[in-house]
Amino acid sequence: xxxxxxxxxxxxxxxxxxxxxxxxxxxxxxxxxxxxxxxxxxxxxxxxxxxxxxxxxxxxxxxxxxxxxxxxxxxxxxxxxxxxxxxxxxxxxxxxxxxxxxxxxxxxxxxxxxxxxx
Amino acid sequence: xxxxxxxxxxxxxxxxxxxxxxxxxxxxxxxxxxxxxxxxxxxxxxxxxxxxxxxxxxxxxxxxxxxxxxxxxxxxxxxxxxxxxxxxxxxxxxxxxxxxxxxxxxxxxx
Numbered sequence: 001x002x003x004x005x006x007x008x009x010x011x012x013x014x015x016x017x018x019x020x021x022x023x024x025x026x027x028x029x030x031x032x033x034x035x036x037x038x039x040x041x042x043x044x045x046x047x048x049x050x051x052x053x054x055x056x057x058x059x060x061x062x063x064x065x066x067x068x069x070x071x072x073x074x075x076x077x078x079x080x081x082x083x084x085x086x087x088x089x090x091x092x093x094x095x096x097x098x099x100x101x102x103x104x105x106x107x108x109x110x111x112x113x114x115x116x117x118x
Numbered sequence: 119x120x121x122x123x124x125x126x127x128x129x130x131x132x133x134x135x136x137x138x139x140x141x142x143x144x145x146x147x148x149x150x151x152x153x154x155x156x157x158x159x160x161x162x163x164x165x166x167x168x169x170x171x172x173x174x175x176x177x178x179x180x181x182x183x184x185x186x187x188x189x190x191x192x193x194x195x196x197x198x199x200x201x202x203x204x205x206x207x208x209x210x211x212x213x214x215x216x217x218x219x220x221x222x223x224x225x226x227x228x
Binding site for chain 2 (some may be wrong): 104
């Protein structure tokens with residue numbers, strides 16, 4: 001149980017274009033989803049937290065207009081990188097948490113998306 | 119310690135060796151400590167959630183201990199196998215978020 005998928009697994013795009021990444025919880029209802037970014041040799045850094053049907057909460061320093069997050073259902077959240085630039089190239093990974101995991105914030109992760117902006 | 123720190127950064131062992139690595143975290147306002155195993159091209163897999171000082175958890179050949187007063191957790195792998203090769207991440211629970219260390223990359227040579 002507790003499987004989270006993420007699509008695409010990798011994407012290459014031109015500078016100035018937008019890219020959408022999907023995160024799905026396949027066998028449970030994810031009341032909360034998280035989006036992380038990882039730069040080489042660094043830790044997973046939380047970008048934003050989204051609750052189903054609510055606006056996402058962004059971490060300090062993360063531009064909400066650049067990284068649009070939608071969590072319209074209990075099984076799907078999307079991250080759209082708008083007007084991507086080479087410095088947005090990174091590894092993006094989502095996680096999902098159901099009600100049962102809320103006490104200790106138990107999160108289940110997708111496999112991640114490697115974004116390269118040319 | 120302000121952040122979550124893991125050591126060593128990487129570790130190479132022979133099949134059959136036992137090994138251990140460390141996760142250090144701020145001891146104040148402790149809530150929970152999470153361990154994940156992350157194999158290349160796969161999703162991080164939750165291993166343990168530890169909440170109480172002195173906690174010891176076990177899953178097969180992998181076990182973990184927790185000392186919240188001094189702010190560290192150890193992960194032990196007994197009789198390492200090549201399939202244990204992965205990055206092992208720890209994360210401390212904070213208000214509605216997890217704060218991760220950079221991980222320990224374990225390579226087990228057959």
